[in-house]
Every structure is written in structure tokens, then in C-alpha cells.
Amino acid sequence: MSKETVPFVVDAEGTGVAQRLVVAGDHEHVFTADTYPSFGGEDAAPSPLSYLLGALTSCNQVTGSLVASGLGIAVGRWSFHIQGDLDPSVIAGGAEGNANFDSVSVRVTVETDADESTFATFRTETERRCPVTQMFKRSGLAYTSAWHRVPLT
Structure with a gap:
């Protein structure tokens, strides 16, 4: 008998180093990621x-x-x-x-x-x-x- 698992699913798209991420589920959650300028980002969102x-x-x-x-x-x-x-x-x-x-x-x-x-x-x-x-x-x-x-x- 296999154990039950809970799927955690995230879909993302972006350009450069910035992304828009969408968490799938009953309530869609959207968040963004970027990074510090020293890593090529604009620091417009958390890394x-x-x-x-x-x-x-x-x-x-x-x-x-x-x-x-x-x-x-x-x-x-x-x-x-x-x-x-x-x-x-x-x-x-x-x-x-x-x-x-x-x-x-x-x-x-x-x-x-x-x-x-x-x-x-x-x-x-x-x-x-x-x-x-x-x-x-x-x-x-x-x-x-x-x-x-x-x-x-």
C-alpha cells in the first residue's frame, strides 16, 4: 500500500532574473521574486x-x-x-x-x-x-x- 501525499504545485514565468510565481490550489496565490543588483536583479521583490x-x-x-x-x-x-x-x-x-x-x-x-x-x-x-x-x-x-x-x- 502506498502512502498518501499532498502535491504542492508552483508555476512560474519570467524574464531576466525576475519571476511571477503562481501557487496552484483552491485559492490561487501569486508572488514575485527578483534579486539584488549584484546578482543581476533590480531588488524589486525578495530574492x-x-x-x-x-x-x-x-x-x-x-x-x-x-x-x-x-x-x-x-x-x-x-x-x-x-x-x-x-x-x-x-x-x-x-x-x-x-x-x-x-x-x-x-x-x-x-x-x-x-x-x-x-x-x-x-x-x-x-x-x-x-x-x-x-x-x-x-x-x-x-x-x-x-x-x-x-x-x-
């Missing part, structure tokens, strides 16, 4: 790498909300600070090597009623179950994260 880091924040929040529900804890406001350090010599200059980020560091603060032990489980389960976190961790870059809990207001 694909910014979207990638943004996907890491939002996927953790979605996954964490599901994990919190399963653990029976309440969560309120989330805040993230994510930094990805990229050596541009491969993408922009054609140097040999890996075009991936060298490192990504994540700082997360979550309002919750979880005690310290439950929060530790919440964090590890969220990172384990988050598809985007797993893509980053398994890509070989240096990945660090620091999670902080604050009282639910």
Missing part, C-alpha cells in the same frame, strides 16, 4: 534565498502549532531571526564548490504555557517534523538553532 529563509520560519511555526496541539500546550506569539551566510563566489562567479549557504542560524522565541521539559520536547519534535528544517539540516550546511520560551500573555 529566492530570502524566500527560502522565510519558508524556514513559517514552516517551523506551522509545524510547531501542530506539535503544540498534540502536546496539549498553548502557544501565542512567535518571533524568528534567521541568518544564512552565503559565499557568492559559486553562484555569481562560477567558482568550484557548493552554492549552498555555508551556515544558517535560527533564533526562535515562542510564547507558551509549556514547562521547560515540555518545551524541550516541543522544540525537538518541531524541528524533526518540519520539512524545511530537515531540508536545511540534511543539506550539509552548518545549522544551529536556539529556542526560547516566554510566558504566554
Whole structure:
């Protein structure tokens, strides 16, 4: 018996380095991507790498909300600070090597009623179950994260 999957579909078109992207589904979502002038863009929209880091924040929040529900804890406001350090010599200059980020560091603060032990489980389960976190961790870059809990207001 095969497992059920959920298809995620994006169609895109563009010229130069700018694109218009359309997410398929019951509610069509449209967004645009560009890049910094140093990479040939006009900085008219976020770069694909910014979207990638943004996907890491939002996927953790979605996954964490599901994990919190399963653990029976309440969560309120989330805040993230994510930094990805990229050596541009491969993408922009054609140097040999890996075009991936060298490192990504994540700082997360979550309002919750979880005690310290439950929060530790919440964090590890969220990172384990988050598809985007797993893509980053398994890509070989240096990945660090620091999670902080604050009282639910």
C-alpha cells in the first residue's frame, strides 16, 4: 500500500532574473521574486534565498502549532531571526564548490504555557517534523538553532 501525499504545485514565468510565481490550489496565490543588483536583479521583490529563509520560519511555526496541539500546550506569539551566510563566489562567479549557504542560524522565541521539559520536547519534535528544517539540516550546511520560551500573555 502506498502512502498518501499532498502535491504542492508552483508555476512560474519570467524574464531576466525576475519571476511571477503562481501557487496552484483552491485559492490561487501569486508572488514575485527578483534579486539584488549584484546578482543581476533590480531588488524589486525578495530574492529566492530570502524566500527560502522565510519558508524556514513559517514552516517551523506551522509545524510547531501542530506539535503544540498534540502536546496539549498553548502557544501565542512567535518571533524568528534567521541568518544564512552565503559565499557568492559559486553562484555569481562560477567558482568550484557548493552554492549552498555555508551556515544558517535560527533564533526562535515562542510564547507558551509549556514547562521547560515540555518545551524541550516541543522544540525537538518541531524541528524533526518540519520539512524545511530537515531540508536545511540534511543539506550539509552548518545549522544551529536556539529556542526560547516566554510566558504566554
